[in-house]
Amino acid sequence: MTAVVVTRAGTAGRVGLSAAGLLALLLAAAPYLVTSDITHTLVDLFVFVVIATMWNLLAGYGGLVSVGQQAYLGAGAYAVIALSVHGGINAFLAVPLAALAAGLLAVPLSFLAFRLHGGYFAIGTWVLAEVVKLVTAQIGPLGKGSGASLTTVSGYDPDIRVAYTYWLALAVAAGSVTAVYLLIRTRTGLQLTAIRDDGIAAEAAGVRVRRAKRLVYLIAGTGTGAAGAIVCLNTLTVQPESVFSVQWSAYMIFMVVVGGIGTIEGPIVGALLFFGLQQALSAQGPVYLIILGAVGVAVVLLAPRGLWGSTVGRTSISVFPVGHTLR
Amino acid sequence: MTTLVVDGLRRRFGPLLVADDISFRLDAGRALGVVGPNGAGKSTLLNLISGALRPEAGTVTLDGRDVTARSADERCRLGIGRTHQVPRPFTDLTVFENALVAAGAGGGLRRTAAYRAASAALDRTGLRKYANERAGRLPLLDRKRLELARALATGPSVLLLDEIGGGLTEPELRILIDTVIGLRGAGLAVIWIEHIVHALVEVVDELLCLATGRVIAHGEPSAVLGSREVREVYLGEELEEGIAG
Known part of the structure; x- marks a missing residue:
């Protein structure tokens, strides 16, 4: 019998992983090196990395194209207000609990959303997000339609507060990417990729398709909720119209599609590009949106698998190797 | 029986x-x-x-x-393992990973046992030489072989x-x-x-x-x-x- 040897990561992958780890450590030192204005801005980048990574897990691996992930972003943000302002919990410690709350919200919503498929699923998730927003805007202690402020962090020195927020955001971003990477490497991760490619064939091969999709939906809800909690800490206010805005979904789709759907690196590339464009152009008003649209169209036409997927993704080089090579 | x-x-x-x-x-x-x-x-x-x-x-x-x-x-x-008349490969996965999905999910196998079952299915269907190719790149006849390989990797009795x-x-x-x-x-x-x-x-x-x-x-x-x-x-x-x- 032939010996069966399977390898998971080549040299490039080991180098890539080490580089990613080093980069995370370097970023962790930023509060000591740069001003709090810069770290405050970088939190936005980490939030983008998280929501893009989570949306990619959902759509790129689970085949669940949702336009309603803002439900979890908003729920995470509001959960920080509820836990900290009303529950008396430290605002920074409330972040993991807020993520968990968003994940719990995903359980009942998944049963509603999973009754629909394809385009109907997409619209259905949007409707659910609107419902979550409308319900939240009815809750008196949470400020109804005008929102609420995170008053419990006013005792912190601003620089310290921004540094804590920054570290938390970095940890959530690194944690999200790592969690998705480790998940995709497992047996379940391989099955998710199979589901995305052909759900019927996956079922015929014994894959528990529904269970795998629900798992992904819950993880994405939790991760997006963590991002929402960070948004709350960074902006210190929440408003239903902003944290539950469908614009978040547009951001997620833009970053993932432009970066490269179905790859772990792609959403990070997309988040970097989106963050860069936003920093460089958001003062330009409508011109910024036109350029954003043009970039999206150009990438879809010229590099349909996204910037990462159409370039490095076509080689065997990978920062986060997930494949199996039979020797 | x-x-x-x-x-x-x-x-x-x-x-x-x-x-x-x-x-x-x-x-x-x-x-x-x-x-x-x-x-x-x-x-x-x-x-x-x-x-x-x-x-x-x-x-x-x-x-x-x-x-x-x-x-x-x-x-x-x-x-119960099956093939499809019109092949349905997992196009972005390699040929080996296609079989591996089946061995892991349908066969309930993990790690080395799954690798072995998937590899054996490729040997049996003559696909071993394409093991690390993306399945989407296979021509029709090899896609049909892959259907059989995947069905076999689940370890079927029927x-x-x-x-x-x-x-x-x-x-x-x-x-x-x-x-x-x-x-x-x-x-x-x-x-x-x-x-x-x-x-x-x-x-x-x-x-x-x-x-x-x-x-x-x-x-x-x-x-x-x-x-x-x-x-x-x-x-x-x-x-x-x-x-x-």
Whole structure:
């Protein structure tokens, strides 16, 4: 019998992983090196990395194209207000609990959303997000339609507060990417990729398709909720119209599609590009949106698998190797 | 001993009856060939057994266990492996990973055991040399082989084959025939839909002929092929060509 040897990561992958780890450590030192204005801005980048990574897990691996992930972003943000302002919990410690709350919200919503498929699923998730927003805007202690402020962090020195927020955001971003990477490497991760490619064939091969999709939906809800909690800490206010805005979904789709759907690196590339464009152009008003649209169209036409997927993704080089090579 | 029992299966697509009271029993180590003109309901029958379709009436029993209400993925894990007539590869995964999904999910295997089962399935179907190619890049015939590899990697006790021989050259067909004979010899119950009747009769113990969703003949291959009803539905042409070929 032939010996069966399977390898998971080549040299490039080991180098890539080490580089990613080093980069995370370097970023962790930023509060000591740069001003709090810069770290405050970088939190936005980490939030983008998280929501893009989570949306990619959902759509790129689970085949669940949702336009309603803002439900979890908003729920995470509001959960920080509820836990900290009303529950008396430290605002920074409330972040993991807020993520968990968003994940719990995903359980009942998944049963509603999973009754629909394809385009109907997409619209259905949007409707659910609107419902979550409308319900939240009815809750008196949470400020109804005008929102609420995170008053419990006013005792912190601003620089310290921004540094804590920054570290938390970095940890959530690194944690999200790592969690998705480790998940995709497992047996379940391989099955998710199979589901995305052909759900019927996956079922015929014994894959528990529904269970795998629900798992992904819950993880994405939790991760997006963590991002929402960070948004709350960074902006210190929440408003239903902003944290539950469908614009978040547009951001997620833009970053993932432009970066490269179905790859772990792609959403990070997309988040970097989106963050860069936003920093460089958001003062330009409508011109910024036109350029954003043009970039999206150009990438879809010229590099349909996204910037990462159409370039490095076509080689065997990978920062986060997930494949199996039979020797 | 695995026994598949199909009893009174019935299914309609709109006004069209595509499975009309189909019943048979198949023991382990036996092979059943299914023939019939296009649109006779052959693939529908396979879909009803694999769980891709639910019947309106009738039952599918595996080893005495009624699996009619079970989903397709559950039936696969219970031992019903299948191929698709139009191949459905996981295009972005490699050939090896395609088989690995099946070994892990359908076969319930992990790590080394899964690697071994997937690798063995590739060896058996001649796909080993393409192991690390993306499945989406395979030409049609290799995609058909991949369907078989994936079904085998699930470690089935009942194997459902849907026209995997079409388009093969005579030597390739020979290899496929020997493979299926080997699988039957290893104790699998095989159901094989195929238009190439001369290949079928080399492998199968019994033949079942479908027309408009009904079983019009079932039994020993030569008796089925010789029956008047079977010759009538084929208008005496396609089938004889098959036998002569």
